[in-house]
Amino acid sequence: MKCLVTGGNVKVLGKAVHSLSRIGDELYLEPLEDGLSLRTVNSSRSAYACFLFAPLFFQQYQAATSGQEALRCKILMKSFLAVFRSLATVEKTVEKCCISLNGRSSCLVVQLHCKYGVRKTHNLSFQDCESLQAVFDPALCPHVLRAPARVLGEAVLPFPPALAEVTLGIGCGRRVILRSYQEEEADSTVKAMVTEMSIGEEDFQQLQAQEGVAITFCLKEFRGLLSFAESANLSLSVHFDAPGRTCHLPRPAIFAVKDSLLDGHFVLATLSESDLHSPALCSPELHRLAPPLQAHSTPHLDDFASDDIDSYMIAMETTADSEGSRAVPSIPLSPGLRPPCSPGPFSEDHEAEPSTEPGTPPPKKFRSLFFGSILAPVHSPPGPSPVLAEDSEGEG
Amino acid sequence: MKFRAKIVDAACLNHFTRVSTMIAKLAKTCTLRISPEKLNFVLSDRVASGGVSMWCELEQENFFSEFQMEGISAENNAIYLDLTAENLSRALKTAQNARALKIKLTNKHFPCLTVSIELLSVSSSSRVVTHDIPVKVIPRKLWKDLQEPTIPDSDVSIYLPVLKTMKSIVEKMKNISNHLIMEANLSGELNLKIETELVCITTHFKDLGNPPPASEDASQERPPEQMAEVHVDIRKLLQFLAGQQVNPTRAVCRQLKGSHTFHRGAGRLSARPPWSGAQDGPGAHLTGTENYLVSNKIVHFDLLHEDVSLQYFIPALS
Numbered sequence: 205m206k207c208l209v210t211g212g213n214v215k216v217l218g219k220a221v222h223s224l225s226r227i228g229d230e231l232y233l234e235p236l237e238d239g240l241s242l243r244t245v246n247s248s249r250s251a252y253a254c255f256l257f258a259p260l261f262f263q264q265y266q267a268a269t270s271g272q273e274a275l276r277c278k279i280l281m282k283s284f285l286a287v288f289r290s291l292a293t294v295e296k297t298v299e300k301c302c303i304s305l306n307g308r309s310s311c312l313v314v315q316l317h318c319k320y321g322v323r324k325t326h327n328l329s330f331q332d333c334e335s336l337q338a339v340f341d342p343a344l345c346p347h348v349l350r351a352p353a354r355v356l357g358e359a360v361l362p363f364p365p366a367l368a369e370v371t372l373g374i375g376c377g378r379r380v381i382l383r384s385y386q387e388e389e390a391d392s393t394v395k396a397m398v399t400e401m402s403i404g405e406e407d408f409q410q411l412q413a414q415e416g417v418a419i420t421f422c423l424k425e426f427r428g429l430l431s432f433a434e435s436a437n438l439s440l441s442v443h444f445d446a447p448g449r450t451c452h453l454p455r456p457a458i459f460a461v462k463d464s465l466l467d468g469h470f471v472l473a474t475l476s477e478s479d480l481h482s483p484a485l486c487s488p489e490l491h492r493l494a495p496p497l498q499a500h501s502t503p504h505l506d507d508f509a510s511d512d513i514d515s516y517m518i519a520m521e522t523t524a525d526s527e528g529s530r531a532v533p534s535i536p537l538s539p540g541l542r543p544p545c546s547p548g549p550f551s552e553d554h555e556a557e558p559s560t561e562p563g564t565p566p567p568k569k570f571r572s573l574f575f576g577s578i579l580a581p582v583h584s585p586p587g588p589s590p591v592l593a594e595d596s597e598g599e600g
Numbered sequence: 601m602k603f604r605a606k607i608v609d610a611a612c613l614n615h616f617t618r619v620s621t622m623i624a625k626l627a628k629t630c631t632l633r634i635s636p637e638k639l640n641f642v643l644s645d646r647v648a649s650g651g652v653s654m655w656c657e658l659e660q661e662n663f664f665s666e667f668q669m670e671g672i673s674a675e676n677n678a679i680y681l682d683l684t685a686e687n688l689s690r691a692l693k694t695a696q697n698a699r700a701l702k703i704k705l706t707n708k709h710f711p712c713l714t715v716s717i718e719l720l721s722v723s724s725s726s727r728v729v730t731h732d733i734p735v736k737v738i739p740r741k742l743w744k745d746l747q748e749p750t751i752p753d754s755d756v757s758i759y760l761p762v763l764k765t766m767k768s769i770v771e772k773m774k775n776i777s778n779h780l781i782m783e784a785n786l787s788g789e790l791n792l793k794i795e796t797e798l799v800c801i802t803t804h805f806k807d808l809g810n811p812p813p814a815s816e817d818a819s820q821e822r823p824p825e826q827m828a829e830v831h832v833d834i835r836k837l838l839q840f841l842a843g844q845q846v847n848p849t850r851a852v853c854r855q856l857k858g859s860h861t862f863h864r865g866a867g868r869l870s871a872r873p874p875w876s877g878a879q880d881g882p883g884a885h886l887t888g889t890e891n892y893l894v895s896n897k898i899v900h901f902d903l904l905h906e907d908v909s910l911q912y913f914i915p916a917l918s
Contacts, residue, residue, distance in 0.1 A: 358727075359727075361694065362731075394684070394734075395710060395734035396734070397684075397687040397690070397691070397731055397732060397733050397734065398708075398732040399691075399694075399730070399731050399732075400729070400730040400731075400732075401728075401729050401730075402728040402729075402730070403727050404725025407721075407725055407727075
């Protein structure tokens with residue numbers, strides 16, 4: 205593989221790597237016919253991010269030397285990030301960036317051609333890996349909202365940088381509401397401040413969602429894509445499906461940016477109960493479905509009794525296409541667990557453990573659903589397969 | 601109990617934000633006292649705050665275009681709320697480009713001070729940011745601990761130098777010792793001194809000026825050159841100085857002859873400065889209280905930031 209990035213695109217590439225570094229510790233690099241894909245997933249498998257740079261993004265793009273199959277590699281995010289550590293310096297001094305990988309060497313070579321004839325060569329060791337591909341399809345999500353990144357950047361400004369989760373929903377008058385989400389701790393005497401931002405529909409380029417729908421996701425992870433979108437001046441779209449409406453089990457939310465040369469997707473798990481329980485939200489249906497705020501600690505158990513609490517991760521392809529994807533519906537995090545931001549021990553074993561007693565929060569040990577031995581596809585995968593969701597009870 | 605107020609002027613909003621930021625630097629939690637004419641931020645000394653206490657006062661009409669309050673009763677027309685100062689500061693900081701800011705006392709599952717900000721927006725739509733700051737309503741019986749302090753006679757009172765200069769000096773001294781000696785006299789001289797086995801460092805400030813004495817007798821008794829000395833914990837002094845982002849309009853420092861009365865009851869120790877009306881506090885309700893009378897000094901800082909007054913008391917090290 206050999207790709208050459210020049211000019212301003214080097215900084216764009218660097219910014220993308222910075223965004224990905226907010227999610228995971230390992231970068232999966234895969235040269236495809238459609239372009240170079242950079243992907244990562246967090247340790248608890250509750251956040252997945254990928255950028256695909258089209259061949260036209262590069263001055264030169266060669267996915268695989270003829271006769272050889274395309275190589276895939278997994279690199280430590282820290283190492284790759286170190287190449288683009290200071291974006292300001294990259295912007296000022298780097299003229300070209302060449303990324304190459306050949307079967308013989310055991311290193312991914314990233315060479316920066318800088319001003320004044322300076323050339324920096326980074327040899328990054330990598331591991332062969334399977335293709336990391338999350339199963340998601342924005343088209344399946346009934347709710348979409350899209351706004352310039354600047355609008356969303358301003359929307360998250362009032363929230364403290366340390367805030368972990370935020371609830372996004374549609375309130376009365378078709379206003380888009382963002383509210384800080386606090387896990388209720390029964391024994392805490394000091395309550396936290398709740399911040400809410402309300403934006404009018406007019407600020408959005410697209411708003412396809414009914415009043416009352418809401419999702420809760422990790423703000424810190426979302427900020428990764430947001431900062432990329434702001435620097436590239438792109439629009440950001442959010443595709444989601446709120447629980448209780450068309451599906452019984454909450455799905456992850458898909459955040460996407462796109463332009464002619466690249467596209468980026470961040471898929472983040474959502475919490476099961478997302479409730480914009482406030483006077484601003486006037487949908488009576490939501491009130492019926494969401495547990496009241498006071499009784500926050502107890503209803504979780506009831507909600508979870510019927511859920512498949514084992515599979516709370518983003519669905520991932522596990523086998524080659526011929527066997528069909530063993531996709532598992534993406535399910536929320538248990539509120540009893542600390543959400544995406546905390547790393548969990550990572551096991552590559554995809555044998556499902558017997559489920560724990562319903563009603564108890566799932567064990568902290570997160571299992572990966574997606575690594576098995578995958579036959580290396582000869583051609584690039586035909587794009588994400590649709591999520592195969594189990595029948596919603598009573599609604600199928 | 602009701603409270604609603606509104607700020608529409610940008611300058612007032614910025615000033616109020618600066619005040620809240622200063623309070624957040626001086627105290628983690630404090631009491632907000634709301635009365636028809638004034639707002640006060642009060643920190644009454646407790647062992648938890650290391651004996652430091654504070655009384656900050658502002659006239660509400662200098663800030664708010666609308667102000668309505670109803671205390672718990674007609675005779676006791678005030679509201680006392682305990683809150684985390686940083687929450688208020690953070691909430692106000694998001695009002696950088698606000699068209700209007702409203703504060704009101706609400707009850708959203710628990711009592712809150714709701715700060716509602718209408719932002720100026722490029723597009724025609726308005727954006728609203730709401731912050732619900734959890735507060736604790738303080739019952740009437742505890743109000744006596746939170747009254748305005750009366751200032752007893754001081755040995756010496758002196759105008760302070762530029763606080764930023766003082767802060768950078770004290771910051772450097774902190775690395776050497778925690779024990780700072782402040783000396784001042786009626787000739788406008790102030791010394792900041794630290795002494796260790798190896799070294800003694802003194803910074804001399806001259807020509808600071810002294811405020812006019814409270815009573816004629818006091819000034820005649822004391823020779824102007826004679827230094828009055830007080831020992832304080834340098835960290836407490838530094839915390840106070842760090843809270844002053846802007847140099848005040850006026851800054852006075854007094855060394856007060858205080859008497860601390862320690863009440864011990866049920867294992868709780870509290871020191872009380874000469875707060876007015878604080879003769880019997882919570883400790884007195886308990887049986888078997890022992891009173892220890894300790895005569896000690898207190899350093900009193902009396903600042904004026906434009907129209908906001910701040911009084912800060914740091915107990916001397918015994």
